[in-house]
Structures are given as C-alpha cells and as structure tokens.
Amino acid sequence: MKxxxxxxxxFSASHRLHNDAMSAEENRATYSKCNNPHGHGHNxxxxxxxxxxxxxxxxxxxxxxxxxxxxxxxVLERFDHQNLNSLSEFSSTVPTTENLCEQIYDIxxxxxxxxxLEKVRLEETMMNSFEYAGGRELLK
Amino acid sequence: MVYLTRKAEFSAxxxxxxxxxxxxENQHIFGKCNNPNGHGHNxxxxxxxKGEVDPRSGFVVDLRQLKEIxxxxxxxxxxxxxxxxxxxxxxxxxxxxxxxxxxxxQRLEPKLKTAKLHRVRVxxxxxxxxxxxxxx
Numbered sequence: 001m002k003x004x005x006x007x008x009x010x011f012s013a014s015h016r017l018h019n020d021a022m023s024a025e026e027n028r029a030t031y032s033k034c035n036n037p038h039g040h041g042h043n044x045x046x047x048x049x050x051x052x053x054x055x056x057x058x059x060x061x062x063x064x065x066x067x068x069x070x071x072x073x074x075v076l077e078r079f080d081h082q083n084l085n086s087l088s089e090f091s092s093t094v095p096t097t098e099n100l101c102e103q104i105y106d107i108x109x110x111x112x113x114x115x116x117l118e119k120v121r122l123e124e125t126m127m128n129s130f131e132y133a134g135g136r137e138l139l140k
Numbered sequence: 141m142v143y144l145t146r147k148a149e150f151s152a153x154x155x156x157x158x159x160x161x162x163x164x165e166n167q168h169i170f171g172k173c174n175n176p177n178g179h180g181h182n183x184x185x186x187x188x189x190k191g192e193v194d195p196r197s198g199f200v201v202d203l204r205q206l207k208e209i210x211x212x213x214x215x216x217x218x219x220x221x222x223x224x225x226x227x228x229x230x231x232x233x234x235x236x237x238x239x240x241x242x243x244x245x246q247r248l249e250p251k252l253k254t255a256k257l258h259r260v261r262v263x264x265x266x267x268x269x270x271x272x273x274x275x276x
Contacts, residue, residue: 019196030197032204096198098142128203131143138143138190138258 004118005061006049009071011080014041015095018085039083044097045123046075048108050115062115070112075104097124101132109134143258144200145188148210150219153180154235157224178222183240184263185214187248191255201255213247237264241272249274 016039017031027035034040048071052061078087084095093099105120119133131138155178156170166174173179187210191200217227223235229243241262249257263269 017198019198021196030199030202094198096193098144098193098200099198101142102193127147129145130200131145133141135141137141 001054002051003054003061004049004051005064005067005115006047007064007067007071009046009048009076010043011046011076012041012043013079013082013084014039015084015090016040017094017096019094039085042124044079044100046071046104047121047123049118049121050112051118052115066114067112070108070114074107074111078107079104097122097128097130098132101130105132105134141190142193142200143188143190144203144206144255145186146203146206146210148185148187148207148215149182150185150215151180151182152218152221152223153178154223154230155179156234156236158234178224181264183218183237184266184269185210185244186259186261186263187244187257188259188261189252189255190258194254201252205254206252209248209251213251214244217247237262237268237270238272241270245272245274 015034016036017034018027018037019030022030048067050062050067054061079100084090084100089095089103090099101120101122104122105117108117108120117134119131119138121129121131123129154173155175156173157166157176158169161169187206189201189206193200218240221227223230223240227235227243229235229246230239233239233243241260244262245257245260248260257274260272261269
C-alpha cells in the first residue's frame with residue numbers, strides 16, 4: 001500500500017533579486033522592492049513530500065528521523081540564516097523562491113534514499129508558495 | 141514546471157435559494173443558508189499558476205501582475221458584497237462555494253498571459269474548501 005508523507009521545516013534567510021545581465025532600471029522594474037541592494041529576509045516554510053509502500057513491520061513510509069536528519073544536514077544547515085546571494089548555488093542564478101525550490105528538490109533527489117521524493121513546496125510568506133516536482137505535473 | 145500559489149482574502153455575504161424549488165424544498169435543501177437576509181463568510185482564495193521559470197528573471201510569473209489581476213478581476217467584484225445581489229454571475233446561479241470557484245476561474249483564466257492557471261481553491265471556512273481545475 002503506497003502512501004504519501006509530508007513534513008514541514010522552517011528556516012530564515014535573506015536575498016536580493018538582481019540580475020547582472022539587466023540594467024539598473026530593468027532590475028528595478030522587474031524586481032521592485034526585492035531589488036533593494038541591501039537585501040531583505042523571509043521565514044521560509046519548507047514542505048517535503050515523499051512516498052512509498054508502507055513497511056509492514058514499522059507501519060511507516062520512511063522513518064521521520066532519517067528524513068529530519070537529511071533535511072537538517074543537507075538543506076537547513078546550508079540555507080538557514082544565510083544570505084542566499086552569497087552561496088555558490090546562486091552565483092549565476094537569481095535566488096527567487098522558484099529557483100530555491102528547484103535547488104532544494106535537486107538536493108533531496110540526489111541524496112535522499114529512504115523514500116521516493118514526490119515534491120518540494122516552499123512558502124516564502126503566508127501568502128506565497130511554490131511547488132516543484134522535478135518538472136512533473138502535480139497530481140490533482 | 142514550477143507551481144506558484146497566491147492567497148487572498150475576501151469577505152462577502154450570500155444565501156442559497158433556487159426559485160424553481162418550493163419554499164419547503166429550499167428550506168429542506170439549504171437549511172440555515174436559505175435565510176433571505178443572507179449571512180457572511182471570510183473567504184480565503186488560493187490561485188495556483190504553473191509555468192517554466194524564466195531564466196532571466198527567475199520568475200514563473202510577475203507576482204505584482206498576478207496580484208493586480210486578482211485584485212481587479214476578483215476582489216474588487218466580490219469583496220464586501222452581497223453576492224446574490226451585486227455580482228452578475230450570481231443573478232441566476234446560486235453562490236455556493238463551488239460556483240464561486242468556477243466564476244473566479246472564468247474571470248482569471250483569460251487574463252493570465254505568462255503562466256497558465258492550474259487551480260482555483262476557495263475556502264468558505266477553514267474546514268470547507270472547493271478546488272476547480274477548469275474541467276468541464
């Protein structure tokens with residue numbers, strides 16, 4: 001029996017939306033307040049959804065301890081309380097939450113072995129969220 | 141393909157009544173919601189669009205534009221209104237949460253240029269919501 005499991009994590013980071021390939025005016029027009037040279041921050045909520053058969057012995061899709069340890073080590077330690085623009089992931093891409101969502105998906109996809117990764121959902125604010133499933137269509 | 145969801149809140153009043161039903165049928169089917177003086181909700185709207193991330197901007201859609209479209213096409217029409225009396229879609233249709241979700245889809249879908257509308261979700265209360273994917 002296959003089931004989906006979602007777990008939420010919190011982290012805080014700052015970013016500035018700016019593309020060197022654009023003029024100053026174009027950056028301001030595209031990113032508005034988010035182009036402020038000093039950056040600004042968010043409390044991000046990360047929601048990771050994995051799936052798999054429910055293990056008959058444990059009754060689990062995967063052990064939450066394994067998921068927590070992986071996310072803590074590979075994602076939260078990487079991004080929490082960081083300035084995203086200063087990280088190598090964003091040396092040539094703009095740290096929009098779209099791009100951050102894809103980065104986090106790729107980290108989990110490459111390294112998490114205990115269950116199948118379904119999707120990553122990232123809330124930038126209470127009113128905005130982004131979802132990425134490796135380019136696949138989301139289930140309705 | 142990345143999905144972006146934007147929320148917005150609006151407050152409105154409505155009542156449920158079908159003129160083709162007898163008063164007894166209306167009362168029986170719609171219960172308290174049949175009170176002709178109406179009653180209100182704080183609705184929470186979630187609009188989800190999908191598209192590829194623009195390599196230059198890093199955006200699926202310009203959020204300011206999406207907010208403007210949602211304000212202009214939906215909130216300006218529905219917020220602080222009596223839906224049955226003030227919103228054209230509901231002069232003949234019952235403003236159930238189902239019909240509100242469909243009306244919002246029909247208002248937004250033709251206005252979105254860069255990203256494609258994926259889902260409209262309307263919460264009538266925190267415990268009740270409707271999803272519409274534009275399906276016939």
